[in-house]
Amino acid sequence: MAKPIVAIVGRPNVGKSTIFNRIVGDRVAIVEDTPGVTRDRIYGAGEWLNHHFNIIDTGGIELGDEPLLVQMREQAHIAIDEADVILFIVDGKDGLTSADEEVASLLYRSKKPVVLGVNKIDDFKQEMNLYDFYSLGMGEPIAISGAHGRGLGDLLDEVIAHFPKTEDDDYDETTIKFSIIGRPNVGKSSLVNAILGKDRVIVSDIAGTTRDAVDTPFTREGQDYVIIDTAGIRKRGKVYEKTEKYSVLRAQKAIEGSDVVLVVINGEEGIIEQDKKIAGYAHQAGRAIIIVVNKWDIVKKDNKTMENFKRKIRDNFQFLDYAPIVFLSAATKQRLHHLLPMIQTVSENHSLRVQTSLLNDVIMDATAMTPPPSDKGKRLKIYYATQIGVKPPTFVLFVNDPELLHFSYERYLENKIRDTFGFVGTPIKIFTRKKH
Ligand code: GDP
Numbered sequence: 507m508a509k510p511i512v513a514i515v516g517r518p519n520v521g522k523s524t525i526f527n528r529i530v531g532d533r534v535a536i537v538e539d540t541p542g543v544t545r546d547r548i549y550g551a552g553e554w555l556n557h558h559f560n561i562i563d564t565g566g567i568e569l570g571d572e573p574l575l576v577q578m579r580e581q582a583h584i585a586i587d588e589a590d591v592i593l594f595i596v597d598g599k600d601g602l603t604s605a606d607e608e609v610a611s612l613l614y615r616s617k618k619p620v621v622l623g624v625n626k627i628d629d630f631k632q633e634m635n636l637y638d639f640y641s642l643g644m645g646e647p648i649a650i651s652g653a654h655g656r657g658l659g660d661l662l663d664e665v666i667a668h669f670p671k672t673e674d675d676d677y678d679e680t681t682i683k684f685s686i687i688g689r690p691n692v693g694k695s696s697l698v699n700a701i702l703g704k705d706r707v708i709v710s711d712i713a714g715t716t717r718d719a720v721d722t723p724f725t726r727e728g729q730d731y732v733i734i735d736t737a738g739i740r741k742r743g744k745v746y747e748k749t750e751k752y753s754v755l756r757a758q759k760a761i762e763g764s765d766v767v768l769v770v771i772n773g774e775e776g777i778i779e780q781d782k783k784i785a786g787y788a789h790q791a792g793r794a795i796i797i798v799v800n801k802w803d804i805v806k807k808d809n810k811t812m813e814n815f816k817r818k819i820r821d822n823f824q825f826l827d828y829a830p831i832v833f834l835s836a837a838t839k840q841r842l843h844h845l846l847p848m849i850q851t852v853s854e855n856h857s858l859r860v861q862t863s864l865l866n867d868v869i870m871d872a873t874a875m876t877p878p879p880s881d882k883g884k885r886l887k888i889y890y891a892t893q894i895g896v897k898p899p900t901f902v903l904f905v906n907d908p909e910l911l912h913f914s915y916e917r918y919l920e921n922k923i924r925d926t927f928g929f930v931g932t933p934i935k936i937f938t939r940k941k942h
């Protein structure tokens with residue numbers, strides 16, 4: 507089920523990122539662990555009174571050299587496009603400015619619910635400053651202090667009160683939900699068309715939909731699929747849609763609703779940093795992944811080209827060593843027929859449960875063959891292994907001392923598990939518990 511999205515808007519320096527960080531806390535920090543994935547503090551998960559949501563700091567989406575007013579306008583449009591609830595932040599110390607009014611007029615026309623937070627009200631004496639902001643026509647301004655955390659509870663109460671009541675975008679258990687991500691121009695939209703063929707024409711920007719994440723269901727050979735966030739893939743034209751941060755944000759949103767993620771790379775241009783960043787998010791989210799090298803029709807090829815490209819991908823995406831690579835052309839449909847069967851395979855692996863006894867045989871054989879190295883005279887003992895979850899497959903090892911499982915040995919065990927059970931296309935997670 508897709509989580510509601512909250513977007514923070516407001517002019518620079520009102521305290522948007524301070525508030526974002528307070529709400530998200532350290533939850534974005536996990537992204538850090540993957541080499542090659544840098545922190546992007548514009549999209550994070552929040553929680554209030556058991557309501558889970560995602561939050562976007564639109565102030566973090568900079569738009570090059572555009573004048574400030576244009577940037578603010580575009581950021582407001584992003585909020586309007588992406589969010590279920592908009593959190594409009596103003597500065598209670600500075601008082602009302604014409605830039606605030608400008609933003610307000612855009613938000614007002616959008617008809618999305620807006621919650622107005624007056625920041626930097628660090629103590630009660632400053633609450634007088636609130637009254638000016640009634641004139642923005644956004645209802646009751648809520649006094650907050652991002653710096654001290656004051657008033658954030660009241661603010662979030664108001665935010666969650668505006669969340670959509672029911673989510674109707676849930677699909678059947680057997681439906682494979684996949685998304686197509688990648689930087690602009692790699693061919694995502696063409697790939698959607700190629701997959702759907704002529705039997706579906708989809709209209710982008712369907713008017714009147716409150717959530718703009720319009721997904722596209724289809725059935726092929728008895729299997730139901732849904733392409734997540736097709737509307738997002740097809741968006742283009744606005745200034746911010748060409749920015750890197752925006753494409754990362756869209757990718758994160760699409761990944762969230764998917765079981766399988768197609769990471770599309772432009773075969774003609776090769777791999778750039780942004781591709782890695784986008785792929786890193788899919789990996790972090792624990793989704794099944796296929797790397798799609800598109801535009802293969804226009805790549806000059808000899809009999810080594812594909813192997814060389816594969817090697818380049820493996821070098822650049824070391825954390826995605828489990829992801830199969832498909833070379834294809836969305837334009838000519840060359841090799842396209844490999845794609846859906848591959849999506850089916852990785853999806854099955856993503857929710858595969860293995861037999862506990864077999865798993866333990868694999869672990870015991872592995873430790874017998876290469877015993878865990880000892881650390882300061884202590885050696886890791888693995889007593890028992892069990893699979894505790896799927897999507898992605900998640901294992902727990904009961905051990906004498908969890909500290910003794912080092913990265914390289916964990917990798918070794920992961921490879922042994924993969925050798926036996928396959929798990930092509932899906933990350934797997936291994937945790938340890940101390941056995942008492
Ligand atoms: P953004 O540009 O809107 O993201 O604003 P920042 O979060 O970067 O904050 C701008 C400045 O305002 C920083 O110097 C913050 O420390 C300061 N600031 C943020 N929240 C508060 C607050 O509640 N009270 C006070 N006094 N300063 C704050």
Ligand code: GDP
Binds near residue numbers: 689697801
């Ligand atoms: P998106 O921004 O990732 O959705 O990319 P588009 O699907 O809009 O494609 C960007 C450009 O690449 C368009 O001009 C497409 O016609 C072209 N393109 C997409 N896929 C292919 C392909 O497989 N081969 C070739 N030669 N061009 C392609």
